Amino acid sequence: MRLDALAGNAPVKARLEAQSRGRGLSHAYLITGPAGSGKRTLAGLLAAAMVCSAPDGRPCGGCPACRKAAGGIHPDVVTVAGEDGKDLTVAQVRRMRADAYIRPNEAERKVYILPDAQRMNASAQNAMLKLLEEGPPYAAFLLLAEAAGELLPTVRSRCEVLALAPVDRREGEAWLRERFPDAPAQALSAAALRCGGILGRAVDELSGGGEEEAELSALAARLADTVEAGDELGRLELAMPLEKWDRERLARLLDALRAEALRRLERPGQSESARRRWMAAAEGLEPLREACGFNGAPGHLTGWLCAVLSQ
Numbered sequence: 001m002r003l004d005a006l007a008g009n010a011p012v013k014a015r016l017e018a019q020s021r022g023r024g025l026s027h028a029y030l031i032t033g034p035a036g037s038g039k040r041t042l043a044g045l046l047a048a049a050m051v052c053s054a055p056d057g058r059p060c061g062g063c064p065a066c067r068k069a070a071g072g073i074h075p076d077v078v079t080v081a082g083e084d085g086k087d088l089t090v091a092q093v094r095r096m097r098a099d100a101y102i103r104p105n106e107a108e109r110k111v112y113i114l115p116d117a118q119r120m121n122a123s124a125q126n127a128m129l130k131l132l133e134e135g136p137p138y139a140a141f142l143l144l145a146e147a148a149g150e151l152l153p154t155v156r157s158r159c160e161v162l163a164l165a166p167v168d169r170r171e172g173e174a175w176l177r178e179r180f181p182d183a184p185a186q187a188l189s190a191a192a193l194r195c196g197g198i199l200g201r202a203v204d205e206l207s208g209g210g211e212e213e214a215e216l217s218a219l220a221a222r223l224a225d226t227v228e229a230g231d232e233l234g235r236l237e238l239a240m241p242l243e244k245w246d247r248e249r250l251a252r253l254l255d256a257l258r259a260e261a262l263r264r265l266e267r268p269g270q271s272e273s274a275r276r277r278w279m280a281a282a283e284g285l286e287p288l289r290e291a292c293g294f295n296g297a298p299g300h301l302t303g304w305l306c307a308v309l310s311q
């Protein structure tokens with residue numbers, strides 16, 4: 001398979017490669033990872049691979065099917081999302097089911113991409129489950145969600161989970177250099193560090209849409225400063241407004257904060273106690289970040305954050 005457009009994630013790529021050489025790609029994948037981790041990129045590659053007409057090395061990227069898939073106009077690659085920013089409804093899932101029973105137009109398979117699969121209520125998910133269980137053999141479903149736990153266990157168990165991981169800093173930087181050959185080396189390395197391995201954020205930043213990332217990084221640095229200064233009051237003042245944030249933005253702040261903690265941990269010439277403090281902060285932020293991907297309430301998560309930083 002040709003999956004180079006997705007950075008890092010060698011284990012996921014190796015697994016897909018083995019499948020395509022062996023029994024063939026599966027009929028249902030659940031692709032998980034935070035926003036910007038490459039879920040849509042991988043879904044696009046898988047969909048193209050499933051409709052590509054090349055004998056091997058799919059998706060070839062050059063055949064008419066690949067070009068149509070990349071341009072979003074392949075009749076057998078269908079994206080199903082909630083309308084006007086709303087959740088996916090059971091009626092939409094039923095329509096997708098009816099559509100799935102109409103044979104593919106051009107390709108051997110028909111692929112459905114659900115970019116916000118976690119945005120289905122229980123009855124929509126149950127309709128989805130039936131489709132995963134009983135759908136026609138040529139139909140394939142690519143469900144995207146931040147975390148597998150956001151879907152019912154029954155739905156999860158019918159999918160093969162492809163969990164995307166943050167990309168190693170050096171590998172990420174090399175990947176960014178290829179995509180932004182004109183960007184200054186310093187900007188590339190700063191973006192690679194700030195994004196914490198979630199390259200979509202670095203891409204946003206380097207394409208000029210990174211103001212919010214820069215803001216989050218600045219706030220992370222200020223929070224880290226309060227830790228260094230032992231300034232509990234200052235930290236509370238910074239943390240209080242976070243209770244009103246949505247989980248997605250909070251998750252990005254936590255990633256920026258973890259990157260900041262690791263950066264301070266690696267600073268040369270620091271005392272052993274400072275090193276231990278940043279190590280504890282970076283470790284303490286991990287379960288918190290995970291909870292943020294599920295259903296943790298921002299108020300509770302903010303309290304937890306203050307506790308982690310007060311250690």
Ligand SMILES: [Zn+2]
Pocket residue numbers: 052053054059060061062063064065066067
């Ligand atoms: Zn092709």
